[in-house]
Amino acid sequence: MTVAQEVSTRDLAELVETAKIERVIYDYAYYLDMNLPDELAALFTEDCYVAYGPGFGAEGRRAYRETLDGIGTFFTATSHHVSNVAVTFADDMTSASVRSVLYAWHRYTREGKADGYFFGQYHDEFVRDDQHGWRFSRRELRSSGVVDFHVKKQIPIGRA
Structure with a gap:
């Protein structure tokens, strides 16, 4: 038996759906770096939960969109690099838990403020529907x- 014969339909489906989820993650980084808040918010479900830090985030897409209002004036540039994407699908493949690694650089508009760097992980929950495809339902930095x-x-992160 060859390796190709051992690949199941589920394996192939997971590869395809993983690529679609990765695209959403990469679009998120691109929209953030390009200061496109409406496109960024559209990647989330209506009832999403986002946490960027203790007490800093939003519940619901509308509230999340409001948190993005200042990004155009707060930063002159950002660069978000996401890698090591690990996807675990639910049995019915309509939801997934996703972990990825982030390196982000921020140039601030305030004169004299040093560039900011962030090193960490995203812990996400995704849901899929026929109308919108994969979207974030939960994002925790x-x-x-x-x-x-x-x-x-x-x-x-909570290292052991």
Whole structure:
């Protein structure tokens, strides 16, 4: 038996759906870096939950969109790099838990403020429907370290 014969339909479906989820994650980084808040918010479900730090986030797409209002004036540039995407699907493949690694650089508009760096992980929940495809239902940013970053309190990764 060859390796190709051992690949199941489920295996192939997971590869295809993983690529679709990765695209949403990469679009998120692109829209954030390009200061496209409406496109960014559209990647989330209506009832989403987002946590960027303790007490910093939003519940619901509308509230999340409101948190994005200042990104065009707060940063002159950002660059978000996402890798190591690990996807675990529910049995029916309509939801997935996703972990990815983040490195982000931020250039602030405030003169004299040093560039900010963030190192950490995203912990996401995705849902899929026939109309919208995959979207974030939950996004939590966890930190392993920061340098001159504007958010002073982070959610730690929680190393063992």
